Amino acid sequence: MIDLYTWATPNGRKISILLEELGVEYNVHAVNIGQGDQNAPDFLDISPNNKIPAIVDQDNGLKLMESGAIMLYLADKYGRFMPNGPEGRWKATQWLMWQMGGLGPMLGQAHHFVHFNPGRAEYAEERYRAEARRLYLVLERQLEGREYIIDEYSIVDMACWPWVSRYEWQEISLEDYPNVRAWYQRLAARPAVQAGYHVPKKVGEIPAG
Secondary structure (H helix, E strand, C coil): CCCEEEEECEEEEHHHHHHHHHHHHHHHHCCCCCHHHHCCHHHHHHHCCCEEEEEEEEECCCCEEHHHHHHHHHHHHHHHCCCHHHHHHHHHHHHHHHHHHHHHHHHHHCCCCHHHHCCCCCHHHHHHHHHHHHHHHHHHHHHCCCCCCCCCCHHHHHHHHHHHHCCCCCCCCHHHHHHHHCCCCHHCCCHHHHHCCCCCCCCCCCCCC
């Protein structure tokens, strides 16, 4: 049994979507980051960086923070959603690292400066608007002729999709990225993605794309 500590953010949704796709039982513990729950001593014992998501695997007592590490662990534990063989695994890993080091952090900065604090830092706004467009173009090119980012449906898609689901916050029109839009809508139609999106609570409908 997996205990998932999470909130309704792109990083949190990565793990709930993966758990729904795996079809395994899990317990949800809401960590309201707006109220400071992430600073509680009990949570810091699980996630020393006071960030969601985090998990505790009740089968072995393992505590894990960092969404990318959690996804790799769950894919290995249940033997799904990572390619077989070293070449495929490394291709998937490089794109997961792209999400962890690029797509997520840069779009997160776009949310901060462009969506939540417009007009306060013109340079930062333009920088992160431009970087968002660049990253969407990288994804657009990678999806050319593919249904999924590395050909087969994997944790890479589950890691990237929740960030793209906030395209409006990034002032992105998916109409400008037809491959991304088709991929986004393809995942949005999956029941497990729909269920995972609304963990730990429903805060709105999934954007249509």
